[in-house]
Amino acid sequence: MVRHLLPRPDSVLCAALAADLDAADLRSEPLRAAWGAEADDALARGIRSPLLRAIEGRTDALAALGRLFVLGMPQPEADVAAALARTGLDGLETLGLGYREDGRVVPAALIRPQSFVDADGVGEWWIASDLDELALHHMDGGGALPPDHVLGVGGASRTLASLVMPVEVERALDLGTGCGIQALLVSRHAGTVIATDISARALAYAELNAMLAGVHNIEFRQGSMFEPVAGESFGLIVSNPPFVITPRGAGVPEYEYRDGGLVGDALVEAFVTQAPAHLMPGGSAQLLGNWESIGPSTGSGTGTLGIRRLESWIAPELDAWVVQRETMSPLGYAELWIRDGGTTPRDAAFESLLDAWLADFADRGVTEIGFGYVLIRRPAAEAAGSPLRRFESLPQPVTSVGRAFRDGLAGYDALADGIPNVLLVASDVTEARHHMPGQEAPSVIELRQGGGFGRTISVDPALAGFVGACDGDLSVTQIAAALADLFEVPLVDLWTDLEPRLRVLVTDGFLIPTDR
Numbered sequence: 373m374v375r376h377l378l379p380r381p382d383s384v385l386c387a388a389l390a391a392d393l394d395a396a397d398l399r400s401e402p403l404r405a406a407w408g409a410e411a412d413d414a415l416a417r418g419i420r421s422p423l424l425r426a427i428e429g430r431t432d433a434l435a436a437l438g439r440l441f442v443l444g445m446p447q448p449e450a451d452v453a454a455a456l457a458r459t460g461l462d463g464l465e466t467l468g469l470g471y472r473e474d475g476r477v478v479p480a481a482l483i484r485p486q487s488f489v490d491a492d493g494v495g496e497w498w499i500a501s502d503l504d505e506l507a508l509h510h511m512d513g514g515g516a517l518p519p520d521h522v523l524g525v526g527g528a529s530r531t532l533a534s535l536v537m538p539v540e541v542e543r544a545l546d547l548g549t550g551c552g553i554q555a556l557l558v559s560r561h562a563g564t565v566i567a568t569d570i571s572a573r574a575l576a577y578a579e580l581n582a583m584l585a586g587v588h589n590i591e592f593r594q595g596s597m598f599e600p601v602a603g604e605s606f607g608l609i610v611s612n613p614p615f616v617i618t619p620r621g622a623g624v625p626e627y628e629y630r631d632g633g634l635v636g637d638a639l640v641e642a643f644v645t646q647a648p649a650h651l652m653p654g655g656s657a658q659l660l661g662n663w664e665s666i667g668p669s670t671g672s673g674t675g676t677l678g679i680r681r682l683e684s685w686i687a688p689e690l691d692a693w694v695v696q697r698e699t700m701s702p703l704g705y706a707e708l709w710i711r712d713g714g715t716t717p718r719d720a721a722f723e724s725l726l727d728a729w730l731a732d733f734a735d736r737g738v739t740e741i742g743f744g745y746v747l748i749r750r751p752a753a754e755a756a757g758s759p760l761r762r763f764e765s766l767p768q769p770v771t772s773v774g775r776a777f778r779d780g781l782a783g784y785d786a787l788a789d790g791i792p793n794v795l796l797v798a799s800d801v802t803e804a805r806h807h808m809p810g811q812e813a814p815s816v817i818e819l820r821q822g823g824g825f826g827r828t829i830s831v832d833p834a835l836a837g838f839v840g841a842c843d844g845d846l847s848v849t850q851i852a853a854a855l856a857d858l859f860e861v862p863l864v865d866l867w868t869d870l871e872p873r874l875r876v877l878v879t880d881g882f883l884i885p886t887d888r
Contacts, residue, residue, distance in 0.1 A: 378468040378576040385467055386583035388458040393498055396433035399485045418506050441483035444507025452477040486525050492560055497585045499525050500577055501551045505714050517714045522574045523629045525553050532612045532660050533557050535745050537778040541607030548613045552578025555590050565590045568600045571628045598646050605650050609657040615640055616709050619732035637663045644685045654752035665740035675699040675742035679763050691749035691760040696742045702733035705741045757788035768826045776824030783878040791874055792885035797842045801882050824881050
């Protein structure tokens with residue numbers, strides 16, 4: 373297959389293309405309705421034949437552009453020309469998104485609708501990216517992806533989008549923007565976004581996607597790490613960097629979208645050590661990353677050594693909140709990313725790549741690789757109290773992580789002068805009591821969080837009673853005094869026991885400070 377250069381996008385042609393895509397109703401729900409929910413789910417698993425059967429024989433604009441841009445399949449010139457009446461086939465070729473060959477239009481890129489939900493509402497953008505493995509396989513037999521491959525919106529992109537705090541900032545930075553999805557999302561609550569990438573091809577896609585979305589407050593700059601923004605500072609920095617740990621050596625492909633070109637987890641170390649210099653007071657940096665556990669294996673699969681290494685990279689005067697979501701063995705990690713590059717155990721190169729990965733980990737004493745979220749905040753100039761330092765492993769399902777981070781930091785800040793006077797139990801908190809047969813009093817009382825980090829905390833009757841009384845009507849002092857009378861203990865003793873645990877509940881989002 374011919375690999376075309378992607379030129380800097382033309383704003384007039386992009387506006388025409390957006391109008392054509394809109395006229396065809398190339399959006400998630402119409403596509404799902406056209407080929408059915410089950411077939412749509414199958415596409416996510418790399419199976420497209422059910423979709424093709426569902427729209428077989430259809431030549432309308434939605435079907436033609438769905439096959440061309442969503443599935444990456446060549447289509448008859450006449451069908452595409454009719455669907456892209458404003459853009460035209462010449463315009464499509466000028467944008468570098470397709471070309472004509474033997475009476476057909478061959479796609480050079482995918483354009484897929486991407487839905488989003490944030491604090492400001494719901495919406496959908498068209499996101500262009502390079503042809504994926506499925507399209508390349510059906511077009512020319514597939515194989516390993518090109519090193520400068522630009523990925524569309526994948527699992528990591530969606531994960532980062534879910535954990536970015538919904539905060540209003542004047543200036544934001546999306547470092548390693550890729551196809552530009554994070555920059556687009558952040559642009560909804562930032563005055564200006566600077567989107568950087570080492571890949572000129574990625575920046576061309578990101579700028580194209582911003583034009584298709586009609587977003588004009590993003591500036592695109594090429595360069596590595598923080599070089600394009602030297603001397604500048606931001607209220608929010610987000611990054612889905614090329615954090616994959618890939619051995620450096622002959623015969624091992626490097627992909628710009630995932631491999632940072634450094635040894636081990638040095639790229640994540642570079643980010644967490646350099647980002648604070650580019651944060652305004654009160655500004656935060658958030659990223660996804662991998663980190664290595666180096667040393668004797670504990671066999672626990674907890675990645676404790678890796679978390680401690682990561683903690684050592686973050687200056688002690690900074691707020692730091694790290695959530696490790698999972699750990700993998702060197703073998704499991706190597707297999708995952710070799711397959712991600714399009715090489716499977718059926719391919720001759722698989723074994724040599726696996727050997728290279730395992731040898732690299734063994735040479736450096738790596739026993740586990742952790743994956744998770746990193747949040748670093750530069751304290752505001754007027755900040756009181758000690759920095760937040762939280763490093764934890766949370767394997768349970770999570771939702772609305774961005775809000776949980778934001779509210780957790782706000783709760784921690786509110787504790788600087790002591791427990792706030794009025795606390796309100798969060799709306800997603802429930803209580804569960806476990807009784808042994810025949811016993812009147814519960815043997816276990818748990819508070820459960822329905823959103824955020826989905827925590828479950830065991831509490832005693834006093835703390836459960838305190839949380840139950842936090843309806844906004846009574847002050848903290850009134851609730852504590854009533855409980856001291858109820859349990860017939862000195863108020864000072866009760867408060868000494870409750871106060872540190874209430875701090876945890878506030879930071880975890882079980883209890884919310886309120887002005888009521």
